[in-house]
Amino acid sequence: MNRSLPLVALLLWGPTNLFAQKRPDLKKLDAYIADAVVEFDQPGLAVGIVKDGALVWSNGYGRLDLARPEPVTANTIFYCASISKAFTACAVGLLVDEGKLQWTDLVREHMPEFATPLPFVTDQFMVKDLLCHRSGWDTFDGDLLWYGTDYDQREILARHAHEPMTLPFRDTFGYSNLMYIAAAQLIERVSGMTWDRFITTRIFAPLGMERSLVETADLAHMTNVALPHVRKGQNPDAPQKSMPYQPLRGADGACGVLSTVNDLARWDAMWADEGKVNGKPFLSEASYNTITTSHLAMGHEGAALGWFTEQRHGETVITHSGGMPGFILNHAVVPDRDLAVIALGNGESYSVFAITNKILDLYLGDGKADPVADMLPRLARRKEQEQERVAARAQARVPGTTPTAQADQLKGTYADKVYGRATITVEAGTPRLTFDPAKDLFTGALTHWHYDTWKWEHADPFLEPGYITFQFDTDHRITGFKVDLHSPDFHFHKLDFKTLP
Structure with a gap:
């Protein structure tokens, strides 16, 4: 599930400045982030900056669990939610590089059971259509089929095939977690490995992502793990409390990766170096370009495969956020600057977006942007609107009525x-x-x-x-x-x- 979509109106980008700072003041940045953690009431946060292939700066703020004293570090494990989608796209790219499928293959060539409500769409659906949110389903259609259910992926997809399509195929953006679940099934069908095993053996292992995993059950054997924090019933006035991890196995492919700033730095360094690791191709140039190119225009943004593309200070940025109950996370990669920013949070706070924006402005702009100050009033207004909505529901209640069915x-x-x-x-x-x-x-x-x-x-x-x-x-x-x-x-x-x- 990607819960960053409603945030677009909250983000304010600074103006382009060709004289970007070459050496940002990281001590000031550290203080800025520490203040942001307080301003946003963020339970815990881990931040990292990757430059020229290396993690040049990282820090942790707040706590793993507000009920305990252990601090967040750059080695803290977070549930990465929709940041996982780029891993799924990469897995498909590796299979393309091996000649086991093509981006333009029809999905039914590999998964004959794949279906949509419209026969024409079913017959024309290509592999790359699974990954760029142009299926014809509306944003978040079908997500209740994996959220907390005991359905396996095949049943999820079979049921979703009966969900009516309301958007034109390949023409309009509709964020689809379900198509990434289909992509996970495609990976299994073509490779002979489950999505879990493929991501672990073909991506984590060769990149040295030693504290990354795909099974929440394995967290029982791990230390330094951030717990999700929520406010009961999304009440902004309720205290934040930690909650257990939800397994959500049916959503593998759309989410599923758990990782750290240290490990994601290795992952993002590969993308910042245009698919290479230590100068050698991890992805072919063709697959890298296919994945990071926009396949659907969205105003000033574009939907790539597992990523979104945007222009910032004259540079192309590939980015993807993630959200799941108790987590909001973000990362952004600027390939032409060999730069990446990682911000992982274990609460329902949008601090990760403000911090990502601040760091990108430090490296690409004039360093004067203050995204925290820009965002907080917008969030305050949003909170007021939510309170008004809840109050309107209570006010609309008619007292003294009785049900006609007992x-x-x-x-x-x-x-x-x-x-x-x-x-x-x-x-x-x-x-x-x-x-x-x-x-x-x-x-x-x-x-x-x-x-x-x-x-x-x-x-x-x-x-x-x-x-x-x-x-x-x-x-x-x-x-x-x-x-x-x-x-x-x-x-x-x-x-x-x-x-x-």
């Missing part, structure tokens, strides 16, 4: 044609809604809100409560329900549960 009448099994089944049980007079594929995450009591709408206090510590409104036929028998759960990341509003016999 708790016992809500009991039963329901199904959404794409997502799957949900069950309502009644315990001690209180109805309880569970999404069957995500029994641990999406389960909780229903309390009457007004009319035939009930508030759903599910178990996910990240998302805010939902509101369930029941539907009826002419004879006032329950026919189903809709879900109103505000989230910029997951399309609850598209769920349409119907009663099953």
